[in-house]
Amino acid sequence: MGRRPTNQPPPCTYILASAPHGLLYIGSTRNLVARVWQHKNNVVPSHTRRHGIHTLVWYEPHHTLENAILLEKRLTTWSRARKIALIEGMNPEWDDLYRSLL
Template sequence: MEKQPCVYILASGLNGTLYVGVTSNLIGRVYQHRQNLIVGFTQRYGVHDLVWYEVHEQMESAILREKQLKNWSRVAKKRLIELRNPLWQDLWPDLA
């Protein structure tokens, strides 16, 4: 897959713990999270479900968006997820 900047949100389940990240390889990065290949927050809290993502043209805009989302309240992040994914379904099967 060619590099494509993306911002993504992972969750531990419906209304669960959230993680906001940025990557240039969404499939590869989410795979790493799901397989617990990345030691840290997502591994510790079982945050593996891809519930939202946004594709960007440039990595700079993706990084700015990630920083913006990280500063949002949990309620605002939930609203963002539920606009496109009201049931918090794991989007991984459609992506992979």
């Protein structure tokens, strides 16, 4: 595994929500801006498309995609209350963080 080129965005683990305290989706990606855009624009038939889960409420950058995937897998085992506490620790108002990435 080599270093990520400096012109590439960092891999991220992220959480989308349908509304504050609504349905949640946890994912990981090489390019957070592009992936969230896909979710918001219903590009791929998916759980997020069927349930309107489009708001980026939490994310964490990583040095490698492998680390992002490991955190994604760990977060999916957490209780809902723990996931909500994680979101509210970074984003107490449940704002859409996507705009801050542009």
